[in-house]
Amino acid sequence: MKLNTKSRYAVMALADMSKFPINNPVSLRDISLRQSISLLYLEQIFLKLKKNDIVKSVRGTNGGYVLKRDPKNIKLSEIFQALDQKVKTVGCKKDSKKGCNGKSAKCITHELWDELEIYINNFFENKKLSDLSLTKGDI
Amino acid sequence: MKLNTKSRYAVMALADMSKFPINNPVSLRDISLRQSISLLYLEQIFLKLKKNDIVKSVRGTNGGYVLKRDPKNIKLSEIFQALDQKVKTVGCKKDSKKGCNGKSAKCITHELWDELEIYINNFFENKKLSDLSLTKGDI
DNA sequence: TGAATACTTGACTATTTTAGTCGGGTATAT
């Protein structure tokens, strides 16, 4: 059970951004340097964050990305969702007719995994970007 | 963030076993058939469960595996540990001097991941094998 | 005693996922 770098980097980058005055575009190049994340990888990540309405982009010289909302209103769950980073505990679909439906022999433990999924999602649901960015002084 | 099949199967198999009278050896072959898990894969899994004192083996005809303790006293966290299935949220070591130490630029979000790890482990720590095996009627 | 059952163990392999790169764009400020 491992967190992937994409969502981890996304949170790091957004936390980094949230240290700067809002509406002040932060370039991926700068984030890349400060957080030691490959620029090209960051581009991939921010594309998704943009599509999911978490950031908006400002093109051209002195451009960059800007948080679309106040860090207080950005839940970590949104960030994870943006990167298709679901908490997947089981292979079988929840409501599929054949195979596992939570009652069959195969998935005696299905309920448990569902419960775990909800439990973990709950963690992210209750954390805001502001919860992390404001606690530390330096970047 | 995905659970691997090894630990999932381990829990399924143990839940299956715990339906039968204790001290009654359950063969992997039977578990394999009931739960549709490859026998050879189960063997691999049970070797680890045995090494970690969760089950004991009975060789020979009518042999199989037996739970070493009452399902009420087997925490899911033990099962996961037995399969080296740690909840890993970050790559960097917790106390390494160079690189990330929770305060450096790189790991602005380190505390968050630690918190998540503890949170998830807590789930498994508070679940017993008996919590799942007894709730369902059939196997 | 020997055949069948069932555990034991390490090594091996195919598949999938992950992490990250590459190349060729487009928009905008100065």
Add this chain to the structure above:
DNA sequence: ATATACCCGACTAAAATAGTCAAGTATTCA
């Protein structure tokens, strides 16, 4: 104009995962 910085799909290397194989050993029962 030109440098900066976002845009986007396709690609690839490496690692992890899932599962198999081969060659055992121990025990029971006929």
